Amino acid sequence: MATPSPPQRQQEEKQSVSLSKKKNQKRKRTKHDPELERLDSLPWNSSLPNEEEDDTFSLFIGSGDLDGGFLSLEEIDESDYGLDVPGAKKKISNKNSKLKKQKLEEVTEGSREDAEAEPEPEPAEGMAEEKNVKAKKKKKKSKKKKAKAVQQEDESATVIDSKDDEKEQMLYEDEAEAYAEFYAWNELRLHPLLMKSISRLGFKEPTPIQRTCIPAAAHQGKDVIGAAETGSGKTLAFGLPIFQRLLEEREKAANMLEEKGEEAGKYAPKGVLRALIITPTRELTLQVTDHLKEFAKDINVRVVPIVGGMSAEKQERLLKTRPEVIVGTPGRLWELMSGGEKHLVELHSLSFFVLDEADRMVEAGHFRELQSIIEMLPMTSGTTDGQSQNTQNCVTVSSLSRKKRQTLVFSATLALSADFRKKLKRGSLKSKQSTDGLNSIEILSERAGMKPNAAIVDLTNASILAKNLEESFIECREEDKDAYLYYILSIHGEGRTIVFCTSIAALRHISSILRILGVNVSTLHAQMQQRARLKAIDRFRANEHGILVATDVAARGLDIPGVRTVVHYQLPHSAEVYVHRSGRTARASSDGCSIALISPNDSAKFASLCKSFAKESIKHFPLESSYMPEVMKRLSLARQIDKISRKDSQERANKSWLERSAESLELVVENYDSEEERVKNFKQKKASSNHLKKLQQELNGLLSRPLRPKTFSHRYPTAAGVTHLIQHQFEELAKQNGDDNLVLGENKRRKMVVIGQDCVEPLQALRSAGHEVVNLMF
Numbered sequence: 034m035a036t037p038s039p040p041q042r043q044q045e046e047k048q049s050v051s052l053s054k055k056k057n058q059k060r061k062r063t064k065h066d067p068e069l070e071r072l073d074s075l076p077w078n079s080s081l082p083n084e085e086e087d088d089t090f091s092l093f094i095g096s097g098d099l100d101g102g103f104l105s106l107e108e109i110d111e112s113d114y115g116l117d118v119p120g121a122k123k124k125i126s127n128k129n130s131k132l133k134k135q136k137l138e139e140v141t142e143g144s145r146e147d148a149e150a151e152p153e154p155e156p157a158e159g160m161a162e163e164k165n166v167k168a169k170k171k172k173k174k175s176k177k178k179k180a181k182a183v184q185q186e187d188e189s190a191t192v193i194d195s196k197d198d199e200k201e202q203m204l205y206e207d208e209a210e211a212y213a214e215f216y217a218w219n220e221l222r223l224h225p226l227l228m229k230s231i232s233r234l235g236f237k238e239p240t241p242i243q244r245t246c247i248p249a250a251a252h253q254g255k256d257v258i259g260a261a262e263t264g265s266g267k268t269l270a271f272g273l274p275i276f277q278r279l280l281e282e283r284e285k286a287a288n289m290l291e292e293k294g295e296e297a298g299k300y301a302p303k304g305v306l307r308a309l310i311i312t313p314t315r316e317l318t319l320q321v322t323d324h325l326k327e328f329a330k331d332i333n334v335r336v337v338p339i340v341g342g343m344s345a346e347k348q349e350r351l352l353k354t355r356p357e358v359i360v361g362t363p364g365r366l367w368e369l370m371s372g373g374e375k376h377l378v379e380l381h382s383l384s385f386f387v388l389d390e391a392d393r394m395v396e397a398g399h400f401r402e403l404q405s406i407i408e409m410l411p412m413t414s415g416t417t418d419g420q421s422q423n424t425q426n427c428v429t430v431s432s433l434s435r436k437k438r439q440t441l442v443f444s445a446t447l448a449l450s451a452d453f454r455k456k457l458k459r460g461s462l463k464s465k466q467s468t469d470g471l472n473s474i475e476i477l478s479e480r481a482g483m484k485p486n487a488a489i490v491d492l493t494n495a496s497i498l499a500k501n502l503e504e505s506f507i508e509c510r511e512e513d514k515d516a517y518l519y520y521i522l523s524i525h526g527e528g529r530t531i532v533f534c535t536s537i538a539a540l541r542h543i544s545s546i547l548r549i550l551g552v553n554v555s556t557l558h559a560q561m562q563q564r565a566r567l568k569a570i571d572r573f574r575a576n577e578h579g580i581l582v583a584t585d586v587a588a589r590g591l592d593i594p595g596v597r598t599v600v601h602y603q604l605p606h607s608a609e610v611y612v613h614r615s616g617r618t619a620r621a622s623s624d625g626c627s628i629a630l631i632s633p634n635d636s637a638k639f640a641s642l643c644k645s646f647a648k649e650s651i652k653h654f655p656l657e658s659s660y661m662p663e664v665m666k667r668l669s670l671a672r673q674i675d676k677i678s679r680k681d682s683q684e685r686a687n688k689s690w691l692e693r694s695a696e697s698l699e700l701v702v703e704n705y706d707s708e709e710e711r712v713k714n715f716k717q718k719k720a721s722s723n724h725l726k727k728l729q730q731e732l733n734g735l736l737s738r739p740l741r742p743k744t745f746s747h748r749y750p751t752a753a754g755v756t757h758l759i760q761h762q763f764e765e766l767a768k769q770n771g772d773d774n775l776v777l778g779e780n781k782r783r784k785m786v787v788i789g790q791d792c793v794e795p796l797q798a799l800r801s802a803g804h805e806v807v808n809l810m811f
């Protein structure tokens with residue numbers, strides 16, 4: 034290789050210095066590239082649980098070096114989502130000005146580079162001098178030109194900058210103002226897309242159970258047992274951590290693909306089941322699905338319900354979409370899983386196993402199926418070998434992916450033994466065969482792989498009942514319950530009301546009586562077809578003063594806004610069910626009231642119920658007895674009509690049964706009645722039909738008039754015969770209007786709010802006239 038001559042070497046050295054300078058400058062610039070800085074910061078943050086257990090979480094499927102961490106929110110640029118989240122604009126603005134600054138630096142550096150550039154080879158002396166002068170002039174000129182350009186660009190950049198900054202500042206302020214309302218969510222560090230849904234739904238702040246459970250489940254990767262009153266937002270307490278994790282994984286996958294060209298599916302597997310949520314009833318499954326879909330639609334996550342009563346084709350169609358999140362009831366889920374349904378047995382990527390309304394789940398009828406489902410889950414590191422018995426259909430899993438599953442168990446009522454954590458650690462619950470009440474929540478949790486470091490969040494208060502719920506009762510004879518129910522619904526029929534019965538027979542009886550009395554009710558019980566059940570709920574939901582007569586199938590989780598009153602027509606079998614029934618009202622931040630109809634047979638049970646909720650007193654629901662004669666009259670007619678109609682329909686049913694049976698046996702049913710008997714039957718029927726018509730006419734006559742005490746003047750309610758409730762209302766109204774005459778009923782044209790004419794909802798009546806009963810002694 035030829036050795037370069039000294040001037041040549043000098044030139045090469047200079048060139049190499051210049052090149053390395055350029056490289057350095059370039060490196061320097063890239064080092065400050067915010068995008069690269071963001072990528073550089075990708076290694077996992079240390080916000081992970083650092084518990085003594087060696088089963089630290091591995092949150093993403095794939096290589097161990099990446100397991101065990103979360104992307105922190107700071108690494109997510111909201112602008113990537115076209116989101117306007119406070120703080121995001123500032124970031125963008127900084128990013129823009131950085132880029133501008135960099136551009137300017139490049140220009141300045143370019144001129145500096147030019148200045149330092151290699152001198153041209155030296156020409157002959159005379160000419161050289163002339164050329165030198167010319168070159169110097171040219172250089173000076175170009176320097177000046179460049180400096181001017183820089184200055185101009187500088188100036189225009191500053192103008193643009195200041196204009197942009199002003200604009201951005203204004204935008205930012207607007208947005209900050211718009212989002213200021215949702216400030217309380219900031220501490221939960223939720224993904225911007227989730228914040229978008231939260232703001233769309235108008236949820237100003239997280240509920241206490243959300244505030245406590247979301248950090249544990251979403252940021253610390255912990256298992257959670259959560260208990261809080263009915264209507265306290267438990268669905269999102271487990272739903273948001275699921276979505277948060279799926280979004281973080283996507284971020285991670287996108288970044289790794291960009292950074293290392295690694296396969297995205299490794300970090301955010303697609304088309305596999307990531308969260309399995311189990312609820313006790315079909316309605317609840319559909320409701321939870323709908324609630325979660327409100328969030329899922331913004332982040333392109335598929336949430337699908339799996340419930341009994343759904344057609345096989347629809348089920349298949351839904352599962353074919355390979356949803357990431359499935360919400361289902363134990364019965365149908367187990368049916369499909371045991372049948373080897375592909376999407377449901379590929380559980381190796383399952384990241385969340387959720388039991389909603391866990392206390393109900395452990396009741397008879399669900400426990401065995403649920404246990405079978407749990408046994409099918411891949412083990413987590415918290416469980417020991419040999420436990421999984423039903424895994425023959427389950428895809429083999431790596432120990433890494435086993436570790437990552439989180440178990441979330443939620444309930445409105447919860448009683449864990451004091452040493453539950455210890456039991457989990459020892460694994461001593463595994464061998465227990467128990468279906469007895471609440472303690473089997475512990476057994477299920479343990480079997481589902483709950484880890485000993487689980488966060489246990491029990492926000493139930495001593496009485497467990499929702500804090501905005503006002504409870505009351507009416508003492509009456511068993512046979513008068515219908516009358517009092519009718520009284521409540523017709524005198525106070527404001528807002529939605531759910532009437533709970535323990536038996537389907539009672540439900541049928543009261544719904545029939547109420548319909549005869551012209552009260553439009555929907556019914557819901559377990560023997561109804563799925564379609565009819567959903568229709569009933571839809572009808573109830575659609576009517577702001579709707580009445581739903583239901584058995585305890587509707588006691589749990591049903592979340593229908595505007596339920597103002599719950600009536601316990603019959604008392605439930607357990608205190609838990611009472612809590613859940615009453616919890617259909619006074620949900621989220623609303624209030625509501627419950628009214629229990631207590632017959633002498635119910636009194637001991639009711640007293641012990643109150644005792645178990647640590648209730649020192651409970652209110653008598655205020656009644657205006659002057660309404661009762663009219664109520665009783667109507668009810669008596671309705672009962673007679675009901676009796677005749679039932680007899681008729683029973684006869685028709687029997688007859689058609691006889692005909693059907695004969696038909697199936699290819700027999701001809703002959704009528705052996707004598708002519709005399711046939712005439713007698715005919716006459717009886719005719720008389721019964723006439724009687725029915727008469728009763729109906731009489732009832733219609735009564736129903737066409739407003740239900741009010743006789744002492745009331747139809748047009749002008751006066752102090753005569755006015756209840757203290759109405760009297761109180763008059764006084765309040767008069768105070769508001771500053772018109773004392775109103776109290777005396779002299780100002781006759783003014784609109785008045787009068788019970789029985791303009792309905793007063795039960796809660797209002799209870800607050801203004803209900804009186805406390807201390808030490809319940811029936």
Ligand SMILES: Nc1ncnc2c1ncn2[C@@H]1O[C@H](COP(=O)(O)OP(=O)(O)OP(=O)(O)O)[C@@H](O)[C@H]1O
Nearest residue numbers: 236238239240263264265266267268445590592621
């Ligand atoms: N942070 C929030 N702010 C306001 N409303 C909320 C919030 N979170 C949830 N909600 C609303 O509160 C209602 C009750 O929520 P959810 O059904 O999750 O309660 P729950 O605790 O599961 O009740 P239950 O124990 O009866 O099933 C829902 O309508 C839901 O949309």
